Amino acid sequence: MAPSLEKTIYIGAFVHSKSLQDLEICQKGAIGVGENGTIAFVERNVINPEALREREGWESAKTVRVGENGFFFPGFIDTHIHASQYPNAGIFGKSTLLDWLNTYTFPLESSLSSLTRAKQVYTRVVSRTLSHGTTTAAYYATVHVDSTNLLADICLSKGQRAFVGRVCMNTLSPDYYRDASVADGIRDSQACIDYIQRIDPSAELVAPIITPRFAPSCSAECLRALGALHRETGVRCQTHISENKPEIALVKELFPDSKSYADVYDAAGLLTPKMILAHAVHLTAEEVALIKARGAKISHCPASNTALTSGCAKVRELIENGITVGLGTDVSGGFSPSVLEMARQAIWVSRFVAMNDGDQAKLSTEEVLYLATRGGAKVVGLEDKVGGFEVGMDWDAQMIGLGAVPESGESNLEADDPVDIFGWESWDDRVAKWVYNGSDKSTVAVWVKGRLVHQTSRYER
Numbered sequence: 001m002a003p004s005l006e007k008t009i010y011i012g013a014f015v016h017s018k019s020l021q022d023l024e025i026c027q028k029g030a031i032g033v034g035e036n037g038t039i040a041f042v043e044r045n046v047i048n049p050e051a052l053r054e055r056e057g058w059e060s061a062k063t064v065r066v067g068e069n070g071f072f073f074p075g076f077i078d079t080h081i082h083a084s085q086y087p088n089a090g091i092f093g094k095s096t097l098l099d100w101l102n103t104y105t106f107p108l109e110s111s112l113s114s115l116t117r118a119k120q121v122y123t124r125v126v127s128r129t130l131s132h133g134t135t136t137a138a139y140y141a142t143v144h145v146d147s148t149n150l151l152a153d154i155c156l157s158k159g160q161r162a163f164v165g166r167v168c169m170n171t172l173s174p175d176y177y178r179d180a181s182v183a184d185g186i187r188d189s190q191a192c193i194d195y196i197q198r199i200d201p202s203a204e205l206v207a208p209i210i211t212p213r214f215a216p217s218c219s220a221e222c223l224r225a226l227g228a229l230h231r232e233t234g235v236r237c238q239t240h241i242s243e244n245k246p247e248i249a250l251v252k253e254l255f256p257d258s259k260s261y262a263d264v265y266d267a268a269g270l271l272t273p274k275m276i277l278a279h280a281v282h283l284t285a286e287e288v289a290l291i292k293a294r295g296a297k298i299s300h301c302p303a304s305n306t307a308l309t310s311g312c313a314k315v316r317e318l319i320e321n322g323i324t325v326g327l328g329t330d331v332s333g334g335f336s337p338s339v340l341e342m343a344r345q346a347i348w349v350s351r352f353v354a355m356n357d358g359d360q361a362k363l364s365t366e367e368v369l370y371l372a373t374r375g376g377a378k379v380v381g382l383e384d385k386v387g388g389f390e391v392g393m394d395w396d397a398q399m400i401g402l403g404a405v406p407e408s409g410e411s412n413l414e415a416d417d418p419v420d421i422f423g424w425e426s427w428d429d430r431v432a433k434w435v436y437n438g439s440d441k442s443t444v445a446v447w448v449k450g451r452l453v454h455q456t457s458r459y460e461r
């Protein structure tokens with residue numbers, strides 16, 4: 001299935017997170033990637049690449065060099081994105097969650113019953129996210145089995161690592177867009193799980209994910225049945241939690257016997273280490289403790305939370321309580337398919353929290369880059385495979401190109417590069433300039449498991 005690869009040595013600077021606060025910047029790096037797409041060696045002070053080749057017995061290996069101001073960086077992990085909502089990215093007006101769902105979201109998702117339309121949407125969202133350096137995505141599709149399966153096919157053929165979820169929703173949803181019964185929803189979810197496990201039996205790239213939309217659109221019986229499916233299959237889960245206040249009030253009304261929103265999922269057997277909870281904006285201290293005790297993970301979706309005026313998640317508090325956090329674009333509650341943009345947005349949201357709660361709430365550039373890579377990898381359970389550059393991990397990486405220093409002193413606007421480098425910046429500052437001003441134009445090439453899955457015209461020029 002996977003095309004065979006050439007042994008390759010990636011030479012030049014690389015940057016990755018060692019821990020939440022510690023971003024390693026290695027200027028004279030060399031990373032050897034074998035034919036299986038995994039990292040065979042990582043060298044940090046390479047003076048003579050030829051001597052390194054000889055030492056490793058890699059004389060015939062291909063070389064890929066990063067430009068003078070650029071660096072290799074781990075691929076981003078989008079822990080929460082609705083592939084089916086991509087055509088609506090940027091379209092939300094002044095709506096908030098519950099009216100946004102009815103006005104914009106359900107009509108679009110429902111239209112993806114058409115495979116022709118689903119193909120159009122899913123092809124574009126996978127290509128687009130790859131171009132932004134997203135090497136792994138946890139996708140929501142729709143309720144439709146065939147188009148959900150098509151999304152998995154497209155991820156596999158384009159080479160993106162993905163969790164693909166058929167959305168379950170059996171209540172409080174429009175008649176034209178819902179599961180007809182709990183039994184139908186479980187049957188269809190099982191059909192998607194079976195299909196996705198058949199096309200990628202060892203989950204090398206693509207895996208299914210059980211996806212109750214959120215508590216208001218799933219009855220207690222539906223949630224319990226999905227909890228049982230989770231227990232029986234071991235398949236990961238994803239859902240939304242505590243996004244905005246009217247939603248939380250609705251959950252209280254719909255589940256009057258539950259102690260909290262988190263307790264609704266816990267009672268159904270869904271609050272486990274394999275659960276990704278998106279948003280978590282308004283959790284109580286008891287819910288934070290419960291989520292921590294159960295080992296469930298959180299996807300922070302800053303752009304969406306601002307766009308739909310849901311609130312500002314207290315990411316510092318979540319992290320300090322020992323909860324694993326990653327970043328999610330939440331397209332199309334979020335307007336952008338870029339995890340780099342989410343890193344920026346996470347910094348902004350943390351500053352709004354800091355204006356009330358104090359400076360300790362602020363997230364640093366290093367911290368958001370950790371959330372975008374290592375943190376995200378933990379959220380989706382792939383921390384041993386992706387998110388950093390270690391021997392034995394897969395080469396899921398992006399080549400970041402930053403502008404050369406032009407002799408004329410003018411910005412080289414033709415070079416399609418959003419970051420102006422003057423040449424005197426420290427490496428920390430170059431990384432910060434990328435985080436604040438970079439875009440998909442800075443992402444020159446992208447690899448997943450060693451396979452080149454995206455390149456721009458700046459690659460190998």
Ligand SMILES: O=c1[nH]c(=O)c2nc[nH]c2[nH]1
Nearest residue numbers: 082213214240304330333
């Ligand atoms: O951001 C969100 N996007 C959705 O599609 C959704 N559905 C329920 N709750 C949701 N929140």
Ligand SMILES: [Zn+2]
Nearest residue numbers: 082240278330
């Ligand atoms: Zn969402």
